Amino acid sequence: MKASSFPHLFEPIQIGSMVVQNRIAMAPTDISSANADGSVNQRSIIFHEQVAKGGTGFIIVGATTPDRATGRPTVTCFAADEDPLIPGLASLAEGMHRHGARCAVQLQHPGRQSAWPRKDMISASDQVCDLPGSAGHEVIYAEVAKHGKSIREMSVEETYDLIDKFAEAAWRVQQAGFDAVELHGAHGYLIAQFMSPYVNKRTDRFGGSLMNRLRFPLEIISRIKTKCGRDFPVGIRYSGEEWMEGSRVLAESVKVAEIMQDAGVAFLDISAGIFDVPGPTMDPMYYSQGWNTYTAEEIKKHVTIPVITSHTLRDPAYCERIVAEGRTDMVGLSRGLIADPYWANKAKAGKPEEIRKCISCLVGCWQESLMIKRECRCAINPAVGDERFIKIEKASQKCSVAVVGGGPAGMEAAHIAFLRGHSVTLFEKTGELGGAILNCCMINGKNKMKWYADWIRRQVHELGIEVKYHAAPAAQELKGFDAVILATGGKLVKPEVPGIGLPFVINYEDVLRCTMKNCEHYDPSKPEPVKCGETVLIWGDHFGAADAAEKLGTDGKQVIIVTEAKEFAAWLEPIHKDVMMKRFKGGNGEGLTTKKLAHPVTVLTRTTVVEIRPDGEVVLQDSEFRKTVVKVDNVVLAKFAQDDTLYDALTAQGTTVQKVGDLKAVRNLRAAVMEGSNAALAVEQDLWVNANNSFISDIPTLVTL
Numbered sequence: 001m002k003a004s005s006f007p008h009l010f011e012p013i014q015i016g017s018m019v020v021q022n023r024i025a026m027a028p029t030d031i032s033s034a035n036a037d038g039s040v041n042q043r044s045i046i047f048h049e050q051v052a053k054g055g056t057g058f059i060i061v062g063a064t065t066p067d068r069a070t071g072r073p074t075v076t077c078f079a080a081d082e083d084p085l086i087p088g089l090a091s092l093a094e095g096m097h098r099h100g101a102r103c104a105v106q107l108q109h110p111g112r113q114s115a116w117p118r119k120d121m122i123s124a125s126d127q128v129c130d131l132p133g134s135a136g137h138e139v140i141y142a143e144v145a146k147h148g149k150s151i152r153e154m155s156v157e158e159t160y161d162l163i164d165k166f167a168e169a170a171w172r173v174q175q176a177g178f179d180a181v182e183l184h185g186a187h188g189y190l191i192a193q194f195m196s197p198y199v200n201k202r203t204d205r206f207g208g209s210l211m212n213r214l215r216f217p218l219e220i221i222s223r224i225k226t227k228c229g230r231d232f233p234v235g236i237r238y239s240g241e242e243w244m245e246g247s248r249v250l251a252e253s254v255k256v257a258e259i260m261q262d263a264g265v266a267f268l269d270i271s272a273g274i275f276d277v278p279g280p281t282m283d284p285m286y287y288s289q290g291w292n293t294y295t296a297e298e299i300k301k302h303v304t305i306p307v308i309t310s311h312t313l314r315d316p317a318y319c320e321r322i323v324a325e326g327r328t329d330m331v332g333l334s335r336g337l338i339a340d341p342y343w344a345n346k347a348k349a350g351k352p353e354e355i356r357k358c359i360s361c362l363v364g365c366w367q368e369s370l371m372i373k374r375e376c377r378c379a380i381n382p383a384v385g386d387e388r389f390i391k392i393e394k395a396s397q398k399c400s401v402a403v404v405g406g407g408p409a410g411m412e413a414a415h416i417a418f419l420r421g422h423s424v425t426l427f428e429k430t431g432e433l434g435g436a437i438l439n440c441c442m443i444n445g446k447n448k449m450k451w452y453a454d455w456i457r458r459q460v461h462e463l464g465i466e467v468k469y470h471a472a473p474a475a476q477e478l479k480g481f482d483a484v485i486l487a488t489g490g491k492l493v494k495p496e497v498p499g500i501g502l503p504f505v506i507n508y509e510d511v512l513r514c515t516m517k518n519c520e521h522y523d524p525s526k527p528e529p530v531k532c533g534e535t536v537l538i539w540g541d542h543f544g545a546a547d548a549a550e551k552l553g554t555d556g557k558q559v560i561i562v563t564e565a566k567e568f569a570a571w572l573e574p575i576h577k578d579v580m581m582k583r584f585k586g587g588n589g590e591g592l593t594t595k596k597l598a599h600p601v602t603v604l605t606r607t608t609v610v611e612i613r614p615d616g617e618v619v620l621q622d623s624e625f626r627k628t629v630v631k632v633d634n635v636v637l638a639k640f641a642q643d644d645t646l647y648d649a650l651t652a653q654g655t656t657v658q659k660v661g662d663l664k665a666v667r668n669l670r671a672a673v674m675e676g677s678n679a680a681l682a683v684e685q686d687l688w689v690n691a692n693n694s695f696i697s698d699i700p701t702l703v704t705l
């Protein structure tokens, strides 16, 4: 494919007083990697510099607070509330300018959605936002009452004080050399709290009519213009639809656009949702490419200033089309550029297949980072937050590395080890690389996982890494290798209950097996998936259980899930869980048009299976030892155990070996990618396994083993 395939994406555009070289914007992304005082550090500079180097035309740095004392969206967000922060911000801008990008800072006060402070949060009103959480995670603003959080309506004086602070912050951003500022009026943060009829219940001049609800952002814009001059571009981000009952809908968002244009706003960045309904706000895998484009398209018809659309934009071809058709002026990518900061360059070079497309899992960038007050990471891009992966160093000497298991952990290990110059052999027991990801290809919404599978399989094949299919080597066969990375995954088990061997008791993989026969990686020797009867009991609490329920439910089956845990899927990223539970109840995520499940799914927690009878009766027992019987056509198992047989044999024969991914503990893709890539990064000639069973190659010289 030639660069000319995407001519509209690479046309310059004028935004107020600045010219941007192409139509690709980084949608504001708080990577929560600043210092504790909100100042810029090397980590943040490197991240943004990579995106600029990767060809993104306009980078909108994520939520930056104008007032740390009353609100930080994440605990280590950027701040612009004191002059001593200017030099750091200047270095950040310089890093992006160096590669030709234009850059803005998004000013945001989180109001009721503060990660810090956790108490006495200010807002337009005392309306709470209770983001659905899970037993497994402390979500930033979940379970408000339980965490003793309190939210209060700001006084008029406080509101004017904050308007000033926004303008002061914008001036600091300008001083630092940024080309523009953006106000964050989306997702239910403070400006959105004022703008939204759902949150704003005020009866003073800042509440009620549309103009009153817009007074807060309009005053900020006017004050910024006075302070920074009329030529300094000010943009605003807000949600085209908020998706909460009683909140703003598209018709009002069109009026907002017209008012903002009249107020001298230079660009509109149209997003979606407020956090009370997290699905459209941080679209999980269920949402399809461009599902939110229609909002920008409608708004664009009513204004002449540039409009940016965002949310699940992944393919340059789709982005090219919506720009070419005049449905948007620019495309805004957030997670797409976390997963692959070189997205724009690859598109421009006519190599879209090289893009490591974000799979919308929200695990690295949200669940295991911002949500629990840590820095941003990425499930499929180990370089986020870890510079060692940006420019991979060659090993000092070539080693022979065996990687056993062709799932994500194994493929990632093989990939990184090969890039470091090692000789790599990848053993896969089936005829196809992909491992557990191959169980996602056929599921609504989860088929994005195939994008990553295809990308990493492509790396393995294009690099010419030796792959041995249908190969499950014994310890003896691995003796000659300098290092062995074991990535054989979790082992499916059959609990010892009467009837477990009956023919209608199957594994989740039997249900989910991929049948995409036109896929270039398809293994024709694998069996067809099992066709289940009308009623299916799924026993387990794992991705396999949740995915089997989704697949069988959309196929029209009646599904019962049985788990011993007190909450099903406590491990699941909460926004996915919110949408999944809505679907399990017979509904759908807001804004989703995906086919609904035919019947609600019954979830039985603190329950186990004690007997399966030949006639399909299954005896269940709850934590109070009460027994019930259900009649089903199939029982689907999704239960795992560790299998260390090969690992034990390798250590016994003195092989240098490390376990990675689900073999170590059954978890998720992020754990697999991180452990596989890290193990490979450590492989050197002098390789030891430390007392924690991890590879190390830099033991202090006085230690001899």
Ligand SMILES: Cc1cc2nc3c(=O)[nH]c(=O)nc-3n(C[C@H](O)[C@H](O)[C@H](O)COP(=O)(O)O)c2cc1C
Binding pocket: 027, 028, 029, 030, 031, 061, 062, 063, 064, 106, 184, 186, 237, 271, 281, 282, 283, 310, 311, 312, 313, 332, 333, 334, 335, 336, 365, 366, 370, 376
């Ligand atoms: C880690 C992370 C941080 C984000 N930070 C911000 C932010 O600071 N400001 C904002 O307006 N949106 C923020 N968003 C939302 C994104 O800009 C974007 O609207 C959303 O992720 C959907 O677009 P995408 O599919 O391109 O990621 C963030 C999203 C993620 C995943």
